[in-house]
Amino acid sequence: MENKREKKRADLRNRLIDAAEDQITQHGIEGLKARAVTQQAGCALGALYNAFEDLDMLVMHVNSRTLQKLGAALTGALPGTDAQPEEVMQALASAYVDFACANQRLWIALFDHRMAQGREAPDWHKQDHAVLIKVIIAPLKDLRPDLDEATLILRARTTFAAVHGVVLLALQGRFVGLPMEALKSEVSALVSAMTRGAHLAIPGETG
Amino acid sequence: MENKREKKRADLRNRLIDAAEDQITQHGIEGLKARAVTQQAGCALGALYNAFEDLDMLVMHVNSRTLQKLGAALTGALPGTDAQPEEVMQALASAYVDFACANQRLWIALFDHRMAQGREAPDWHKQDHAVLIKVIIAPLKDLRPDLDEATLILRARTTFAAVHGVVLLALQGRFVGLPMEALKSEVSALVSAMTRGAHLAIPGETG
DNA sequence: AATAATTCTTGAACGCCGTTCATTTTCGCC
DNA sequence: GGCGAAAATGAACGGCGTTCAAGAATTATT
Numbered sequence: 001m002e003n004k005r006e007k008k009r010a011d012l013r014n015r016l017i018d019a020a021e022d023q024i025t026q027h028g029i030e031g032l033k034a035r036a037v038t039q040q041a042g043c044a045l046g047a048l049y050n051a052f053e054d055l056d057m058l059v060m061h062v063n064s065r066t067l068q069k070l071g072a073a074l075t076g077a078l079p080g081t082d083a084q085p086e087e088v089m090q091a092l093a094s095a096y097v098d099f100a101c102a103n104q105r106l107w108i109a110l111f112d113h114r115m116a117q118g119r120e121a122p123d124w125h126k127q128d129h130a131v132l133i134k135v136i137i138a139p140l141k142d143l144r145p146d147l148d149e150a151t152l153i154l155r156a157r158t159t160f161a162a163v164h165g166v167v168l169l170a171l172q173g174r175f176v177g178l179p180m181e182a183l184k185s186e187v188s189a190l191v192s193a194m195t196r197g198a199h200l201a202i203p204g205e206t207g
Numbered sequence: 208m209e210n211k212r213e214k215k216r217a218d219l220r221n222r223l224i225d226a227a228e229d230q231i232t233q234h235g236i237e238g239l240k241a242r243a244v245t246q247q248a249g250c251a252l253g254a255l256y257n258a259f260e261d262l263d264m265l266v267m268h269v270n271s272r273t274l275q276k277l278g279a280a281l282t283g284a285l286p287g288t289d290a291q292p293e294e295v296m297q298a299l300a301s302a303y304v305d306f307a308c309a310n311q312r313l314w315i316a317l318f319d320h321r322m323a324q325g326r327e328a329p330d331w332h333k334q335d336h337a338v339l340i341k342v343i344i345a346p347l348k349d350l351r352p353d354l355d356e357a358t359l360i361l362r363a364r365t366t367f368a369a370v371h372g373v374v375l376l377a378l379q380g381r382f383v384g385l386p387m388e389a390l391k392s393e394v395s396a397l398v399s400a401m402t403r404g405a406h407l408a409i410p411g412e413t414g
Numbered sequence: 415a416a417t418a419a420t421t422c423t424t425g426a427a428c429g430c431c432g433t434t435c436a437t438t439t440t441c442g443c444c
Numbered sequence: 445g446g447c448g449a450a451a452a453t454g455a456a457c458g459g460c461g462t463t464c465a466a467g468a469a470t471t472a473t474t
Binding site: 004048 | 470
């Protein structure tokens with residue numbers, strides 16, 4: 001049986017991801033230490049590097065988990081098919097804000113984490129981000145039937161990034177960021193402005 | 208003369224800030240090392256901690272410099288007083304994108320840098336961020352004469368953060384970010400949508 | 415069942431990091 | 445010129461991610 005090896009290996013990997021997720025939740029991504037993670041996972045320090053390439057890769061697995069939860073939260077927030085496009089956008093933005101607030105440190109880890117100089121995230125992890133854009137495309141298509149597929153994708157990314165920026169600066173507590181009490185209503189106003197603007201924008205617009 | 212002491216001290220501080228700025232420009236904020244900075248500044252390792260509280264504080268000084276340059280770039284991009292509000296907004300956003308692209312690593316250092324657990328940035332540095340919001344308030348007031356001062360400030364922060372988010376994800380090269388070729392036109396479309404949306408939004412809106 | 419081969423586990427050790435400290439040098443003042 | 449205070453110096457410290465040689469465990473072979 002080669003099963004026992006594989007099973008133990010998978011077990012350890014899961015325990016390590018669990019521990020890392022817990023550590024990030026408790027201390028933030030910058031407080032994630034290899035020694036604390038391995039201790040919590042019940043293995044030796046070196047075992048981490050047998051289960052994963054390095055600490056960065058472990059973080060990627062935590063982040064992929066978070067992205068799946070976030071994706072579920074977003075798709076779960078979608079109203080029925082009879083809903084107005086702006087209604088859909090508002091529901092998505094609201095769910096995004098809620099998720100970010102309820103999972104602050106894990107959500108921040110998604111965007112604060114960067115690979116070491118020159119290295120790039122593996123494809124399987126990049127693809128996990130796709131859901132963030134995918135859900136936006138349908139309502140955006142309703143708002144802007146004039147846009148071709150490629151432009152639609154760009155516009156979806158822009159829309160996501162705009163909302164994301166507002167949430168990010170608020171949750172990071174930056175001086176220029178919004179206070180938390182104002183976050184939800186301001187995001188709503190932003191989405192409202194973007195969808196109304198999108199409604200009226202003429203096809204020959206810039207971009 | 209106590210001047211010589213003060214002069215030497217100020218000289219060293221400037222050399223250290225220069226060196227740190229150069230190191231960040233070359234290797235990014237995550238590549239900033241105390242030993243490399245002090246070597247480039249021509250002083251011993253320990254001298255850094257006589258001139259500044261720690262490396263974080265040195266970074267704050269670099270960031271304050273960057274913010275001043277950014278503020279100058281923004282105010283310098285303001286069109287004449289006869290310009291339409293949307294024109295002003297577009298000019299500001301365009302200047303923001305240009306500055307971020309032309310000073311990628313310094314600009315990223317502005318927002319990637321975080322103080323160690325629990326510590327907060329000093330007030331003099333926080334105040335340096337104010338210019339980012341200040342310039343937006345005038346054109347926004349023209350677009351939304353119905354908003355009171357407090358709401359205006361919130362809306363200005365939201366507007367800034369939205370544009371900032373789009374630029375950030377693009378420059379970080381994130382999977383969900385825009386490709387650089389699309390950045391300027393998408394930001395323009397975003398600003399257009401926001402200002403048009405702002406025009407039409409009814410006073411009793413959410414937020 | 416016994417043995418060989420492969421893989422995993424372990425924690426000490428390595429190299430790099432920011433920071434501190436005892437020591438030496440320089441400076442401001444009498 | 446000499447004295448107290450401030451600054452300069454780089455070795456040393458503690459913490460970090462990562463590696464490695466040695467031993468334990470699992471699988472494959474006979």
